[in-house]
Amino acid sequence: MSKxxxxxxxxxxxxxxKIPAEILKKGLEKCGHQVCVAxxxxxxxxLLKSDHKFHLVITDVCMQSLPMTEIVGSIAGLxxxxxxxxxxxxxxxxxKEQMQIHKDLFDLSAYIRKGTHEDNLQExxxxxxxxxxxx
Numbered sequence: 135m136s137k138x139x140x141x142x143x144x145x146x147x148x149x150x151x152k153i154p155a156e157i158l159k160k161g162l163e164k165c166g167h168q169v170c171v172a173x174x175x176x177x178x179x180x181l182l183k184s185d186h187k188f189h190l191v192i193t194d195v196c197m198q199s200l201p202m203t204e205i206v207g208s209i210a211g212l213x214x215x216x217x218x219x220x221x222x223x224x225x226x227x228x229x230k231e232q233m234q235i236h237k238d239l240f241d242l243s244a245y246i247r248k249g250t251h252e253d254n255l256q257e258x259x260x261x262x263x264x265x266x267x268x269x
């Protein structure tokens with residue numbers, strides 16, 4: 135029996151690496167989600183403050199020479215203020231211990247280690263299934 139993932143979620147991907155962000159976007163769109171991509175921290179802040187409501191925010195934590203704590207804390211604060219019901223997934227190719235600490239510190243939904251694009255998509259879909267179960 136194949137897995138039944140929820141569809142139709144509004145998802146924001148924040149990643150300054152354009153190619154991985156676009157690959158992830160296309161994979162999530164193929165699964166029935168609406169996806170926006172912010173390729174820098176400041177664009178992400180503007181999108182989070184907008185009237186657009188997201189179910190899920192997937193953010194890389196290493197970008198634009200900003201400290202990880204500043205990125206994670208700012209994104210978490212904006213989500214809490216403007217996107218109260220959204221879940222946050224942290225995405226990084228490094229810093230496993232620091233990622234877990236930040237996930238716990240800011241009470242975030244998941245930490246996903248960057249790997250192959252297919253691995254990332256499957257891990258994200260699995261976590262989406264857990265957080266947004268289908269009926």
